[in-house]
Amino acid sequence: MAQRKKINVKTQKAKLIAHREELERVGSTGADARRPVELDQTRVGRLSRMDALQDQAMALETDRRRGIEIKRIEAALKRIEDGEYGFCLSCGEDIPAERLELDPATPVCVDCAGD
Numbered sequence: 001m002a003q004r005k006k007i008n009v010k011t012q013k014a015k016l017i018a019h020r021e022e023l024e025r026v027g028s029t030g031a032d033a034r035r036p037v038e039l040d041q042t043r044v045g046r047l048s049r050m051d052a053l054q055d056q057a058m059a060l061e062t063d064r065r066r067g068i069e070i071k072r073i074e075a076a077l078k079r080i081e082d083g084e085y086g087f088c089l090s091c092g093e094d095i096p097a098e099r100l101e102l103d104p105a106t107p108v109c110v111d112c113a114g115d
């Protein structure tokens, strides 16, 4: 049987931190889209107001997902600190290195993720 690929925790940590920084940077530039939609009927027609509301809803959704992703990354970083990184949170088995390289923040193995 082939030797199992060993995961490089240091590399994974660097990837996680870089990804978090990227998400946080995008978050601060998108701040404009989160301002309340103004009800200025003289300046914007009904249609464009609906567009604005839709844009805002999308921005909020993007924000929400970004928040979830940042939490996932922070949880993975904590597991690195605790020496628990690379083990499935659900069954305790090793998560294959290939899976962790694809998604360094993944908390579960393929079987437990069900995908």
Ligand SMILES: [Zn+2]
Residues within 6 Å of the ligand: 088, 089, 090, 091, 092, 093, 108, 109, 110, 111, 112, 113
């Ligand atoms: Zn598992």
